[in-house]
């Protein structure tokens with residue numbers, strides 16, 4: 455089939471490459487000319503394992519081409535961003551614009567698929583009325599569905615194939631047709647439902663994780679006050695066959711967990727109480743790490759703070775919604791503070807050093823922000839003579855307290871009541 459994918463970002467690009475690699479002709483559309491020009495040269499500007507090689511291959515073979523405007527096709531897939539506005543409402547302008555842009559090209563029996571994570575009712579209430587503007591009856595002449603992406607950055611190409619998928623069609627025939635299309639490369643099971651159920655599934659998956667992390671973070675705060683270790687509580691409680699306490703941390707980042715729950719809160723502000731509170735609990739964690747740092751040092755003015763790891767999670771270069779950026783901003787507000795950051799995955803950022811020793815020299819407090827695997831190899835023996843009093847705050851339970859303290863450091867753990 456000829457497939458037109460709108461949006462060549464973290465989801466649209468790998469999805470385009472997969473379809474192109476599995477027997478389809480794909481036209482990728484993006485409003486960003488740099489993305490389009492790079493893609494046509496076989497290059498990508500996002501980091502994702504194995505994606506560069508796959509894209510290079512399908513572009514070289516002429517199976518994937520990029521443009522800035524859509525054209526006639528058999529299938530239209532919308533994979534544009536759905537960010538949140540300042541007031542925590544969903545910004546649906548891109549979905550709306552993408553839907554409008556395909557209307558002139560629609561013909562009988564075309565498929566229209568929304569992949570972007572969207573508030574409940576988007577297909578039925580936002581997209582269908584726009585599609586009615588085409589010269590046909592969208593309920594009878596088109597196959598329309600929501601099929602949310604569920605892949606995790608860092609493992610996108612694997613998860614696109616292996617994950618189960620949901621297809622919520624406006625009618626049974628739409629669901630079946632769209633399922634058949636994804637079977638071009640999906641090996642997981644594909645479940646059929648209606649669009650609003652599919653929209654809610656996607657939102658609830660990320661909300662489930664966000665709420666559970668909030669619970670873990672609340673436990674961390676309680677344990678700090680109790681003078682016990684939340685990580686021990688977690689380990690022992692999780693020995694129960696039906697308990698799975700998530701991990702506390704400095705907050706929740708990424709473009710999904712920190713965003714999607716708000717799409718439910720927006721529609722149901724009175725009912726979605728737990729969901730909203732969880733968001734607020736997680737959003738308050740950087741401030742907690744900040745105040746714990748203050749307690750460790752007594753005062754922050756005039757001190758040097760070193761943060762190891764600033765991405766939103768380990769072993770990726772993605773800074774979107776990273777709670778560590780919020781923490782950095784809090785420190786920046788302190789008078790006469792010196793900040794030094796080290797992150798092997800990030801090439802450019804303010805206060806960033808490319809040598810960990812430089813970052814730690816003269817430091818009053820080292821904060822572990824993200825548990826990159828590479829940080830396992832840090833030689834703290836070498837770091838010790840460089841720092842001042844040797845305070846360390848581990849926000850991820852990554853290091854062994856006894857080993858670190860044996861080197862003369864003063865180790866603190868988020869979720870453990872030592873200060």
Ligand code: SAJ
Pocket residue numbers: 571603604605606607659660663667700701702703704705706707708709710711766767768
């Ligand atoms: N985090 C914790 N404690 C935990 C687990 C995670 O603090 O126990 C934090 C991480 O440090 C990170 C944030 O949560 O800052 C989010 O990371 P993540 O690994 O949970 O998820 P994402 O945002 O990279 O990807 C999620 C995935 N959703 C689920 O696992 C339910 C992925 O499958 C989705 O496709 C993706 O969102 C998306 O695009 O919606």
